[in-house]
Amino acid sequence: MAKPRTAPATSPGEPNRDHLDDAVTDAVPGVAAPDHDDPDRPISRPEALSVWATAQRTGPVQRRGRYVPDSAAHPARMLPAIAAHAIAAYTAPGDLVLDPMCGIGTTLVEAMHAGRDAIGVEYESRWSDIADANLRHARAQGATGRAGVIRGDATSILSLVPGVLIGTVALVVTSPPYGPAVHGHVAVGDELDVRDNRYNDGADKGNLAYRDLTGLADGFAQILRGCTALLRPGGTVVVTARPWRKRGELVDLPSAVIGAGVRAGLVPTERCVALLAAVRDGQLVARPSFFQLQSVRKARAAGTPMHLIAHEDVLIFIKPGAEPTGSHEPSTSDGHGGRR
Numbered sequence: 046m047a048k049p050r051t052a053p054a055t056s057p058g059e060p061n062r063d064h065l066d067d068a069v070t071d072a073v074p075g076v077a078a079p080d081h082d083d084p085d086r087p088i089s090r091p092e093a094l095s096v097w098a099t100a101q102r103t104g105p106v107q108r109r110g111r112y113v114p115d116s117a118a119h120p121a122r123m124l125p126a127i128a129a130h131a132i133a134a135y136t137a138p139g140d141l142v143l144d145p146m147c148g149i150g151t152t153l154v155e156a157m158h159a160g161r162d163a164i165g166v167e168y169e170s171r172w173s174d175i176a177d178a179n180l181r182h183a184r185a186q187g188a189t190g191r192a193g194v195i196r197g198d199a200t201s202i203l204s205l206v207p208g209v210l211i212g213t214v215a216l217v218v219t220s221p222p223y224g225p226a227v228h229g230h231v232a233v234g235d236e237l238d239v240r241d242n243r244y245n246d247g248a249d250k251g252n253l254a255y256r257d258l259t260g261l262a263d264g265f266a267q268i269l270r271g272c273t274a275l276l277r278p279g280g281t282v283v284v285t286a287r288p289w290r291k292r293g294e295l296v297d298l299p300s301a302v303i304g305a306g307v308r309a310g311l312v313p314t315e316r317c318v319a320l321l322a323a324v325r326d327g328q329l330v331a332r333p334s335f336f337q338l339q340s341v342r343k344a345r346a347a348g349t350p351m352h353l354i355a356h357e358d359v360l361i362f363i364k365p366g367a368e369p370t371g372s373h374e375p376s377t378s379d380g381h382g383g384r385r
């Protein structure tokens with residue numbers, strides 16, 4: 046693994062605020078500025094690695110022109126290159142991809158651009174409306190896949206999607222919501238403006254973001270059970286989970302996700318890492334948010350040697366019953382995790 050270029054820092058698993066990362070990083074001494082030089086240069090055989098080079102370009106650059114501007118309001122979007130890598134690695138054109146907690150529709154948009162069909166479920170109409178707009182935008186841009194979003198509670202996904210889809214899904218790509226404590230946006234203007242940006246007011250526990258870890262794992266297992274029924278035998282499930290700390294302590298979300306998958310009848314097959322840092326000249330260039338730097342610096346000042354989080358865990362399962370689908374190698378090797 047490459048040696049990090051950034052000096053200090055680490056963070057709790059905070060949501061994507063990377064629309065501001067460039068501005069913040071530029072302002073923070075000791076943190077390398079994002080390197081935009083030749084972002085398309087391939088890394089040798091990225092498709093063969095369990096480390097996915099999914100942040101060769103910043104989130105804002107990946108999304109620019111491809112997603113409607115309102116998408117930036119969502120507190121925990123997936124990097125498009127992560128979804129694109131999973132889709133390229135585990136499906137073929139024409140396959141059906143599902144995201145049961147699709148937020149602003151990243152999985153669906155990337156599936157459409159890759160010529161796959163996709164279906165998403167999202168609990169909050171605020172985000173499903175934006176997902177709808179993103180799908181319309183992808184269609185207008187010539188994406189060839191078809192996709193749709195259903196607003197509803199994915200713990201009852203089998204009552205939401207048409208029954209004919211049972212046993213037809215090739216790939217599920219999703220990420221569970223993190224606790225409300227890590228949701229919020231920071232805006233850098235004349236003064237620092239930190240705004241709350243929760244999924245809802247927190248009272249509605251139908252949104253898994255407002256449950257404790259046990260409640261989140263139970264709800265997620267229920268969602269995965271429905272997804273397992275929708276998957277075809279040998280179909281794949283890819284779940285990303287960003288490391289997350291609560292009151293300074295690491296929350297073991299990946300283990301909870303693995304447990305939920307097993308309870309849902311899935312078989313864990315791989316544990317990968319999706320980079321949130323770029324790889325340049327054999328080194329990692331991290332893109333910490335303001336909050337991440339703050340919390341690392343505080344922890345270090347208090348004597349706790351934390352490190353800057355530069356990845357998301359990627360947990361991969363298959364539905365038993367057939368050979369896994371897809372080649373497990375992206376059909377592109379463009380150094381962006383299969384992103385086109």
Ligand SMILES: C[S@@+](CC[C@H](N)C(=O)[O-])C[C@H]1O[C@@H](n2cnc3c(N)ncnc32)[C@H](O)[C@@H]1O
Pocket residue numbers: 119121122123124145146147148149150151152166167168169172197198199200219220221222223244251252253254
């Ligand atoms: C981590 S975010 C996913 C973001 C998405 N990957 C994207 O790029 O926009 C998790 C999403 O799950 C949604 N969610 C939470 N509970 C849900 C439920 N019971 N059914 C469906 N969606 C749910 C949240 O509203 C949130 O948008």
